[in-house]
Amino acid sequence: MPVYEFRCEACGPFDAHHAMAQVPRAQACPACGAAARRVFSAVGLSRANSPRARAIDDAARTADAPEVVRSVPRQAGAPGAVPRVSRAPRHAKLPRP
Numbered sequence: 001m002p003v004y005e006f007r008c009e010a011c012g013p014f015d016a017h018h019a020m021a022q023v024p025r026a027q028a029c030p031a032c033g034a035a036a037r038r039v040f041s042a043v044g045l046s047r048a049n050s051p052r053a054r055a056i057d058d059a060a061r062t063a064d065a066p067e068v069v070r071s072v073p074r075q076a077g078a079p080g081a082v083p084r085v086s087r088a089p090r091h092a093k094l095p096r097p
């Protein structure tokens with residue numbers, strides 16, 4: 001349910017949840033009970049969890065403290081090395097150089 005903003009003349013603004021088809025023009029103020037008119041304000045679109053916002057946050061977080069490589073990556077074929085070739089069946093269908 002969307003959040004709508006109402007403004008009481010005495011107490012100020014407050015938010016209330018209503019179904020989009022049942023939004024009243026006025027609502028009783030939760031503090032004083034007076035009729036509070038609905039206020040049309042900017043839409044609160046959230047970008048907090050979008051991939052772009054996460055990328056920006058990650059870049060800002062690591063700008064001052066980048067990840068540090070403490071050892072040389074193991075060579076392919078060495079014991080314990082991570083294989084560089086994918087074993088996924090669908091990757092086998094890809095063209096090879």
Ligand SMILES: [Zn+2]
Pocket residue numbers: 008009010011012029030031032033034
């Ligand atoms: Zn009030």
